[in-house]
Amino acid sequence: MTERIGITKAASAVIEELRERFGPLMFHQSGGCCDGSSPMCFEDGDFKTGASDVLLGHVDDCPFYMSKDQYEYWKHTHLTLDITKGRGSSFSLEIPMGIRFLIRSRLLTESELQQLKEEGLL
Template sequence: MEKLVATEKAIEVIELLKAKHGNLVFEQSSGCCDGTVPICFTKDGHYISSQLVLLGEIADVPYYIDKHQSEYLKHMQVLVDVMEGQGASFSLESAEGYAFLMKSKIMK
């Protein structure tokens, strides 16, 4: 079982964003507002905090997560999905009418 996976629809949206914006990066911090929301940024010029660790890649896009969340999720699979509608974040997909979300389940 892979640690980090994405739905087909999430990958479609990622590919759309890559075509429009070039290199991308996901960041899932443990901030007060969007602690479980994957936020997609353009990679060029985006600072990756030392408090983040690389969880893996989705469609060749690096996915960083807060160290504390990484520890909490160490026995879980992380699934990135997307839904229609604008999320309350600065993530690139919001302008396209989508919102990424993260789900997790215990790995067997």
């Protein structure tokens, strides 16, 4: 199965630290402007998902959701969750740590796209 989202070691370490403090976590990327287009980390269930959200996959056992509109733009890409120094202005749990999550992306390969089509996921 083709994975749509991955994670760096640095982001994984932050998730582990946040999980120790807050328990189970989840991510959502809305595709809004400014920091709204950054992935945001919440305690699992604190962000209510609905019919306008797509479950993209899991990173370190945390569900990662994306708004359908954003997914339509990025459905041909593989995303990697990473971190960078600097405070964002969102409600994401990592913000007080002086870092923020971000997404790095690459286009899916032809074989990855074909596999997603065969699995009915594209």
